[in-house]
Amino acid sequence: MSVKGSCHCGAIQFEVETGPTELTDCNCSFCAKRGNLVAYYQPSSFKLLTARDRVSTYQWGAYMGSHHHCSICGCGTHGEFPDFSSGEADYDHPRISINVRLLENFDLSPLPVVYLNGRDDW
Structure with missing residues (x-):
């Protein structure tokens, strides 16, 4: 079942095919400050519902x-990365990262959280 998300003001909307696991x-x-x-x-699996x-x-x-x-409300919505x-950048298999805090009507509390040490590993 697809799940929708949006920034605070609703100017950017997106959808993913399934909820995160x-x-x-x-x-x-960057992530710490954001x-x-x-x-x-x-x-x-990602669809931007707003004009690019x-x-x-x-x-x-x-x-x-x-x-x-x-650019209106400032919410970080998603990213595109290899x-x-x-452990190495694989540009042939890009991934989309979404800000899960922006998902609508989706309970994040039961999901496991992986802690990534980007401060020291990058």
Whole structure:
């Protein structure tokens, strides 16, 4: 069953095919300051329901990933990154990270949280 999410003002809306089964809490400088709690999806499982030109993007460092957010209310909505599950950047298998705090009518409390040490590992 699909799950929808949106930024605070509703200008950016998205949908994922299924609810997350695991959450990731990263302590890298960006995620820590943003308060991120994310779930990862294949690009085919993510659908942006808003026109792409309404989405603002932030990139930094080596420009490996794109952090997307609403230019109106400022909420970070999703990101696009290579798959790092092997320890190396796999650009052939990108992943979408969504801010699970923006999901509508979805209880996150029973889901396991993986803590990622992005501060020291990157």
